Amino acid sequence: MVAVIKTSNSVQRILNYNEIKVKEGKAECISAINFPLELNRLNFTLKLNRFIKQASLNENVKRNAVHISLNFDPSENHSKEKLNEIAKVYMEKIGFGKQPYLVYQHYDAGHPHLHVITNNIQRDGKRIDLHLLGIRKSEPARKEIEETFGLVKAEGRKTKEQISLQPIANRKVEYGKAESKKAINGVLNKVLFEYKYSSLPELNAVLNQYNVHADRGTEDSRVFKNNGLLYKILDENSKPVGVPIKASDFYNKPTLKFLEERFKINEIKKESHKNHVKNAIRLAFYDKKVITPEKLVNSIQSEGIHVVLRKSKDGQLYGITYVDHKTNCVFNGSALGKEFSAKGITEKCIVNKSLQNHNHQKSVHFSEICDTQSNLKNSTTDILFRIENINEYIPKKIKQKKKKRIRRGI
Template sequence: MVAIIKTSHSINSILNYNENKVKAGKAECLNAVNYPLKLEKLSFNLKLNRFLKLAALNENAKRNSVHISLNFDPSEKYSKEKLIEIADTYMDKIGFGKQPYLVYQHHDAGHPHLHVVTNNIQRDGKRIDLHLLGIRKSEPARKEIEELFGLVKAEGRKTKEQYSLQPIVSRSIEYGKAESKKAINGVLNKVLFEYKYSNLPELNAVLNLYNVHADRGTEDSRVFKNNGLLYKILDKDSKPIGVPIKASDFYNKPTLKFLEEKFKANEIKKQSHKSHLKNTIRLALLDKQLNSPEKLATKLQKEGVHVVLRKSKEGQLYGITYVDHKTQSVFNGSSLGKEFSAKGILESCALNITHQKSILAASETTQNLELQNHLKINTMAVLLQAENTNDHVPKDLKQKKKKRNSRRI
């Protein structure tokens, strides 16, 4: 199970998002907890007012709304009763068991998942601390629930076994329509909240794997000047196609301002994964057959690291980015150190080429020496054979031996 927690200052927008899904037939409200009325008697206003009354008890709280998604493996098909039990157990373990909350089951993704809507203002006006809620409360709760309910564990699974995203197939998208927005949103929901990137190029290194690109536009464009951001679908040649969608049009509002906050937080989070990636690259470079950045990329791919090679129009490599899927961290080569930058990798490949040439030259020298020795041995054998052979003398030149008279006297 994977739990994703988002906070907001507007409970209205969170509730509207889920209720609109219900109206469209893409979701179902499974449970209403700590409400005075049963679920079937709750209208939209009754659901909303319960949260608003609590929020009014503490107007100093800047973020008083919480939106949680609980994501399961595609193989897990649970009954509504079990999903409700899992949600209740999770909310209790993270300290929200006494808060009012609504549980929705969504049906518009490739994996089963729940959405839980609540707030963090308690009856006495005190707020539940949201700082590091994911690390302090959610992660321990997730692990306990996986054991308790026998769920597929989020940790320890191979990347290909996870409910991983598939690249958007451009042919199936109707550009600018709901299908296009839905496809991009599915990618953003996973990448933005699960990967650790610290700038826009690093984010795009991951998004591009799924045929999505975040674009600020040219420096003289209105989008760039207004600090705007567009999301585009890429074709098989990595070229933008269709109608781009503004970041503000998505529910999560993945705007430039939102990303800049992520950049700062992720810069700190991903530092602990630096050594793992550096060691993986160093081990790969021990293979002296790696004589090009492309061969390195192929080898690292087998280790769960995707390598983005940035080249000029002339084909000259000028930048390199590593996407480590095992730790879900993204690093520009130069931030890891000189040896991992584009220049450093080219130098390592050049050394490998020199090494291969020296081996080849040594091999040729050895072969030549062996050939020379072979020729010398053969020559000596011929000479020795010639010395031990009697010269041929014609028969008529041979002197006849005189026969001795053997008669007795």
């Protein structure tokens, strides 16, 4: 376990950060200690007022908000009860056991971790000394908790190395190399909360890049009829491999109901990012080199846009999806407009190919004309500069006159 302690002069900003994560489905408040009401009866205002009231007991202390993160090894999967107990023991050992504090479990990283919000003003108005708190109290507490709860030890590892695990590695899941549920969960934690998708095919356009697929089953299956959802691992040929795992078996419960709520939110969020994809596609067709959908895939890859082509058995393109990794938005082609749909892209490719062939024919014809003109020019030059033949016919009388003149001269 690794503990990171930060202080601030604004408890509201820290509380906002965690509550926004909750609204986005990336976190959950799992405990409220030393609050007058139970957790399920606390709203944002009641939480904030409790901290403000405590801070008002000593207004001379400006930096009174404390934000702690407790980070666990990626291989660890603890229950809420155990996480709450770990947080409770840790807060007591560093001297904050009687302070009001909130515990949030976050799901937006590749490793389990908690965020704890508290302040350092006690009920008698005295402040808890924060100077060297990490070295004096946090480190000894961390080591004791690792032993008590059987946690993976962080000894010998740098804190930065542990915290850098937050974003999961962007690599594909390989069946058999890691426990399936854990591998799929790592991908879901990244994709479900970072990307903006508004349908199951759009979500799968991203998940498939990590060899994961969300499947409702066939229409006559029990899973489909019960609005269930399965997550599968795909092999290198995009075929399901291994045993599918039910959405409800994952800790975050990424069920169909959960996804449908995300669809509504994301539909609005990604609206302002359409132009990036549109402009990239238009620019790709502008130079007339894109004559097949496959060439479009290669052309806009440099813009951070992954294109998913859906084809029938006879090779006919019937669907197209764009995954923009720069804005983390996913768009079905038709949602961007007719010209960006499968039919629109096919027509653009046909036009470009036709223009390319026409230009090639013009080039060949022009070359032939140039060759003809060159030959004609050479022929004319040859005629103009040809040397007369000295053996041409000379009349007999002229020859005789020449001889006579020569003789008389002699």
